[in-house]
Amino acid sequence: MMNPVLVIALNTFRESVRDKVLYNLLLFVLLLIAASLLVAELSLNQEQIVIARMGLSAMLFFGVLIAIFIGIGLVYKEIDKRTVYTILAKPLCRYEFILGKFFGLSLTLLVNCSVMLVALLAALSVLAYRRYANQAFGYINFGVLPAGLLIYLELLMVVAIALLFSSFSTPVLSTVFSVLFYIIGSLSQDLLVFARSIRLVPAKYLLIGLYYVLPNFSNFNYINIVAHDFHFVSGRKILFATVYALLYICMLLVLTSVVFQKRNFK
Amino acid sequence: MLKALLAIVLLLGLSISVQLKLDAGKPPESRIEDLLYIPSGKTVKVLSFGFDGVVADFYWLRSVQYYGRQLLDENNEINWNRTENVRYDLLYPLLDITTTLDPHYIIAYRFAALFLVDYDPQLAIKLLKKGIEYNPNEWRLYQNLGTVYWQMKDYKAASEAFFAGAEKPKAPYWMKIMGGVMLSTSGGRATACRLYTTFYEEARQSNDSFIAEQYELQIKRIHALDEVDYLNELLDNYKKVSGRCPSGLYQLGDWLKVPSSTAGSCGQTVRLNVKGREVISPLGAAYVFDEEVCKVKMPFEMVDPNY
């Protein structure tokens, strides 16, 4: 006997697999192979930098696309196609439905990101081996692993945001809102920078307030640092970023559940 | 319902407190350094999908804010002594990206001429030439280029730049004069002061307060250099009289209150600003006294070799 959350999560995962969401992996692997062949001419460890950055960036890019475009459909599609009527008339709470949907897409992204990371590490290993043969191990950029974990956390936050919007808005608006939130969240450091340079006090505090309330994706962006500095992100940063992501996601899920709980399915 | 709202507030509060911890762990400008990794302005231009103008503004603001704020002290005043905080290696890529995104961003080229010249004048020249290529009728770029050459003691090139700029529309009369001055002089502080005073007045008249401030600072630097010379003169006199070096500038006593008998490079009276036991430069910081060699130095490392 399974918990309803798990039942819905597994079904959501199955849906994304049957809807061929994971096909993006093929594209990713092709991209990786093509890039690896092209950068083979680069000197020293440049190829590790280029491939690591390209791989992680592609992982983030595909991930955000999946998180937003599948995420906004998670709830909306069920309402639009009226499948939600059948499900909510069963003995489960509405928040369980929301949680199930969230974990389902999280599982899809987990599979997606894991495969990508493995492929990326394989590509980096092959490149390192070709150049350094037996000493290759020391030249593989293992920094992509923690960077990948942080990207996954970032994607979970994007899913939670898309889920929130899809629980009360139309798909077009949800997409616009989610993309906007993603962009603002990625640039939120600049809110603080602008806040510091503004003299008008209310505006200054408004910006500072926004900086803290809006999601802050810069906590998760270590792509460039890992690619260049070629070392691991500090454990403290990973820990705090993880806690931050979990807290923020919980907050969004509670908010989504409240919104969803209040809805009438006309 | 109330419980859910409480939970939302609590979770948001907790996430903010974690954010504060995360922010405390990193230097305030860590993000700007990410930009260093962006390979070229062309890549950014491609990636900006037609929003290159907006992105250029963004990079320009980043450059100005970063460099401007590194120089601000606790009282939000520009403190020229803080230049060592600035990562000059980031300046060229930032300005290069800005001007590749929008090649007509004149202020960015001029910014390069003012700031980059101290770090690597060749890079400043590279950017200014790029600017002239895209904006051949902008006389101000020639003015900046001439000044950079002059600072590099390449008087012939400086003169050529000023004369070339003088031919451009709306160029002021003194561009020609500067071209002549460059040919007839070997540089020196007096020339510098003349150059900067002219530029300062010009910038003020065209309400270009940012540029004007930069020139004002340059003039103050010249004043400071004059004061350093005068202080060293006083120290030499003290050594002659007492046979030893003073342990601090304050031991010069009343001598510090007497203005120099010779006029400064800008024709000004050289008068020292004594505060307690220290002598304060026009730039705001105290002069550095090195007892070992019995000399006074500028309060910061970056002294232009031309003066």
Place this chain on the structure above:
Amino acid sequence: MQTALKIDKLTKDYTIDFFGTKKKRALDELSLEVYEGEVFGFLGANGAGKTTTIKILMGLIYPTSGTAEILGRPISDISSRRDIGFLPESPYFYDYLTATEFLTYCGNLFRIEKSLLRGRIKELLRLVGLEQAADIQLRKFSKGMLQRIGIAQALINDPKMVFMDEPMSGLDPIGRREVRDIIISLRDRGKTIFFSTHILSDVEVLCDRVAILKQGKLAGCGRLSDLQQQSDTTMEVVAHNVDKEAVEKLGELAVSIRQTASGVNIRIRSEAELERVIQAVHQHKGGIVSVYPVKTLLEDFFIKGEKQSEDGVCGHPNSGS
């Protein structure tokens, strides 16, 4: 008799405009009771509030006021859904699942044990006649098949009470017949069935009792046979070879008269007039094709919205109308 469903003054207002100032009353103080083991027909024209009522009962929308209890538990109590089955109106399910997968999914939501569930799915697929389609994705299902898989999922938890919203709509005559048979077999197994429809013949065949909804209000309710006794039976006589003169004469006797392909169609109020109509037709050398009674009760409710006398069977004992 145990009460299976008790609705008490259920009211639902929908806001029409953005600011919520304009409201439309979709359901107006509806009260009724359904007893265990009966097949209850919930009648009304499109837009009368049938679906609104069922959605409130299923917890899909929230009532503005009023309460309802299913099997003794308030509708807000999630656990009440353990013993309920629900077939939504023109259902649509996850089209990427096969019939078996979909039923397994529904069964898992009820936390039904695996071994038990497997057997039940087989049984239900047999009941609704979809054994052959067990491993076909729902995207390839016809409307009738979807309706049948919908019934199967409504029964996955072996519910005591089943709610069906327009179970027969959109089906061809064979499909309707099959759904009808399923409902009858469920009744035979002691289930309580509550179904909405706007098709009168379904009700006449299946229902023990009915409630009729008109513009959100209860327009009438009770046992079909009781309600029918209260009204006079209308007769319909079809005659042929009737000339103009005869038609004029018949017009005085009949409620309505019209020419059809099979002859002249004469409607009269009661049996009392039948004799005179037949005489009149014979006088003019016409022939009688057919004579049969027509029950107009339900149609009356639909058209006029007359509130028939209530014996308190449908309404809540305290509502006192």
